[in-house]
Amino acid sequence: xxxVTQPEKLLSVFKGAPVELKCNYSYSGSPExxxxxxxxxxxxxxxxxxxxxxxxxxxxADLNKGETSFHLKKPFAQEEDSAMYYCALRPLSNTGKLIxxxxxxxxxKP
Amino acid sequence: xxxxxxxxxxxxxxxxxxxELRCDPISGHTALYWYRQRLGQGLEFLIYFQGNSAxxxxxxxxxxxxxxRTGESVSxxxxxxTQQEDSAVYLCASSPMGLAGANVLxxxxxxxxxxL
Numbered sequence: 001x002x003x004v005t006q007p008e009k010l011l012s013v014f015k016g017a018p019v020e021l022k023c024n025y026s027y028s029g030s031p032e033x034x035x036x037x038x039x040x041x042x043x044x045x046x047x048x049x050x051x052x053x054x055x056x057x058x059x060x061a062d063l064n065k066g067e068t069s070f071h072l073k074k075p076f077a078q079e080e081d082s083a084m085y086y087c088a089l090r091p092l093s094n095t096g097k098l099i100x101x102x103x104x105x106x107x108x109k110p
Numbered sequence: 111x112x113x114x115x116x117x118x119x120x121x122x123x124x125x126x127x128x129x130e131l132r133c134d135p136i137s138g139h140t141a142l143y144w145y146r147q148r149l150g151q152g153l154e155f156l157i158y159f160q161g162n163s164a165x166x167x168x169x170x171x172x173x174x175x176x177x178x179r180t181g182e183s184v185s186x187x188x189x190x191x192t193q194q195e196d197s198a199v200y201l202c203a204s205s206p207m208g209l210a211g212a213n214v215l216x217x218x219x220x221x222x223x224x225x226l
Contacts, residue, residue: 006152034214043113044153044201044217086153097143097166098215102152 002027004089004101012107013077021072021104023061023087033063033070034088034098044086047072057081077108112136114218116202122224123192131187131221135204142185143205143215144177148198156200159185192225199223 003026013019025031035047048056050063050070061072070087087101115134123129135142144156155169159179170176174192179185189196199222203215 036215043219044203046214049214097155097158097169099155100145100153 002031002089002091002099004087004099006085006087006101006104008104009102010105010107012109014109015079016076019072019074019077019081019106019108021085021087021106023070023072023101025068025070025087025089027068027089027091029091031063032090033061034090035059035061035070035072036086036088036100038084038086040083047085077106079108079110082106082108114202114204114216116200116218116221118221119219120222120224122226124226125194126191128188128190129192129223131189131200131202131223133185133187133202133204133218135183135185135202136206136216138182139204139206139216140182141205141207142179143203144185144187145201145203146198147201147220153201156187189223192223194225197223197225 005024033050036044037047038044059074061070063070084103084105086103089099117132140161142159146154157177158166174190177187199220201220203217205215
């Protein structure tokens, strides 16, 4: 069965510190991985997807198939990065549902 | 409209009553999803509609939950005989197509359900 695990419920860092939000997945085939973000009082929205290999708001994420991970990283956290972050997976082999992890709350302190 | 619209935004009901939650997807989006977000928990998949295909209902937690979608438009999520554990934010999302690698979900603001 497909599963996404975000081991940290809360991650608290100081402004300017590096950030790494962990995401591990369980799927035997080739997945499509995403990071979604929900800022306070805003809708859940896409942050980035692995097939685009892009950097959004300074965040990057690399798909590591050997470790089945898709960790989200940013070298210098900003206060405006404080939000709830969800990792999500869709199997590339079908057109079905997007599976989300439990989410990690990132708190960036001044 | 410009985005995914959900109604009501807030619903308080008594245990045992039925509730209906509505989702208006973005025009032209063939895929529609319902998720549940309980307080302090992650996004729980409920049901997925893709065009005229049979919906994926594998996430519905019990037979008290059902959902319908008319064509590629509005969807209604119905919860019968509500229980306190049904209290959550119900999120709807739509995407332009179901093909792998092609779609990104656009979420609505959610319907917050409180069962007393």
